[in-house]
Amino acid sequence: MxxxxxxxxxxxxxxxxxxxxxxxxxxxxxxxxxxxxxxxxxxxxxxxxxxxxxxxxxxxxxxxxxxxxxxxxxxxxxxxxxxxxxxxxxINSSTFISETDKQRYSRQINYFDDLIPDKEGELSQYNLMGKNIVIIGCGSVGGMIASQLVRAGVINITLIDHETIDRSSLVRHVYANEYNIGSDKVVALSEHLKKINSKANITEIKTKIIPNINLEDIVPNFTDLVINTADEPYIGHISVKLGRYLWHKNIGLYVAGGFDAHLMSSGELIYKGRTPCIDCCSNTFRHALKDWKPKYNHNSGMKDTPSTTRVDILIGGSGGTFAQSLYSSSIACMNIIDFLLRNFDGNNKINKRGEFLIERCEQTWFEMKKQKGCSNCG
Known part of the structure; x- marks a missing residue:
């Protein structure tokens, strides 16, 4: 000693x-x-x-x-x-990453030293840099998650989306600007990520997740985690399809938030041997939220004026701000990095969905539970 x-x-x-x-x-x-x-x-x-x-x-x-x-x-x-x-x-003589990367990720390495005490922070950083991620949905939350993960050192990412950037994207998409309106989202986001880290290895796939899609064509077997942020046709349906496929491949699935009335939510991790399966999670939601309906405001009751005729319109709906997307994606990334570094000890968030209720200024957690008699969970 x-x-x-x-x-x-x-x-x-x-x-x-x-x-x-x-x-x-x-x-x-x-x-x-x-x-x-x-x-x-x-x-x-x-x-x-x-x-x-x-x-x-x-x-x-x-x-x-x-x-x-x-x-x-x-x-x-x-x-x-x-x-x-x-x-x-x-201090060991072993070196896992270059001096340039040590300087770049120095603060994060110090954080990993505390996050996972039984592993060198530098080794945690090295492990993170070797992970392979698939992100389905490159909207405001998906794009922000990709941006944060690349800043953290994840460089191998597959982006999947079928849409293009429009003018409304400028409000919430971190990579959207007036010069790339009309561009494919996967292309624009890829360019944004490569500006953050020129070493980023980005695969762009322009496609929509439909019921008969062959997931083998878009999710490589060496994938460590699939992140689903796609809300079309519906995030729940896409997650079930992904979850059933990935469960037997021993590939993790993170169901992110940022959709409709749940813009400040971030979801559960599905991973064989650690969490309930996707069907158990779906049934948990189905039973717990069977009587739930989203509440929106209408401008009903407002009187016409001589110059304006008012009709009942929906106020709010599936809208939101950049700050809300940032909140959702930041919670997601903290949990995703925990998972990628296998920081399971003392982590009770991995099978929960979190949502910030803005009207109460309150963070809530909804626990996913294994359903009785499930053949997948055992």
């Missing part, structure tokens, strides 16, 4: 406080990402060890450089304790 190099995690701040004893200092480690605090009391001379613990010197060299004479067993005990509490990490 004395010959190893250690580093205080970049996501950890250190604060020191005096105590009643001159030779003793209270040290508080504050994890920025999780807001956890760890407080210990140690010999004051050990503060020099912490200040020198930047990963460049071995623990033995740090002790010699600072002329610290302490019991080595006591030092090892402190180091083991701080490693166990995930406030320091051992």
């Amino acid at each position: 004395l010959n190893n190099k250690y580093k205080i995690k970049d996501s950890v701040d250190i604060y020191t406080f005096s105590t009643d004893r001159v030779d003793c200092t209270r040290v508080q480690f504050y994890k920025i990402n999780t807001r956890e605090k760890l407080t210990i009391e140690i010999d004051s001379s050990f503060l020099d060890v912490f200040s020198s613990m930047d990963g460049s010197l071995s623990l033995k060299d740090i002790l010699l450089e600072n002329k610290i004479l302490v019991d080595t067993k006591e030092i090892e005990h402190v180091i083991e304790y701080l490693l166990d509490k995930n406030v320091i990490k051992e």
Whole structure:
């Protein structure tokens, strides 16, 4: 242990406080990402060890450089304790990604260090960069998910959509602009993603998901996750078709939100061995929402004026703002990255659909449940 190099995690701040004893200092480690605090009391001379613990010197060299004479067993005990509490990490000689990528993803790597404590953040980043994703639906939510995933380091993405960009796309589509109106959505989004990362390997498929489509033609066997954001003909029907096919392929399915009255929703993950199957999820919805109907506002009751005749029209409907799409896609990406990195421990969100109720300013979660007698779930 004395010959190893250690580093205080970049996501950890250190604060020191005096105590009643001159030779003793209270040290508080504050994890920025999780807001956890760890407080210990140690010999004051050990503060020099912490200040020198930047990963460049071995623990033995740090002790010699600072002329610290302490019991080595006591030092090892402190180091083991701080490693166990995930406030320091051992520096290995192994390198998983290039120096350029280390700089690019440095903050994300620090976050992964805290998110998955038993794995190097750099290794998590390396694993994420090797994933293969299929996104069905390149609308406001699908495009935003693609953009966020490429920024996170996912570079192998297949885009599927049959529509073109129109003027209304400028409001919510992150990749739409006045110069690509009329362009195929898959082409315009692909160009946008390659501007974020020139290494992005994007496959463009212009097609519509219809009942008799052969999914083998659009979902490669090496796919890690399919993300469904398509609301035509209906997101539920498409998800059932996808879910049944992907379940037996051991490929994950994430059902995103962003449709009709549910623009600020983000959905459930379907993955064999971890969650209920797609049929169980569909039946959960069918039973729980059998009496539910969307509520829209009408301008009925307004009086005509000499210059204007008013008729009853639907206000709202399947509309929304860029901010709502951003909210939905951001929740989706956090859950998707969790899944891609296999961060299942302590994660109880993977079989839930979340929806933000804007009129209450409240985030709600709807749990998917295995149905009795389901032959798929077992």
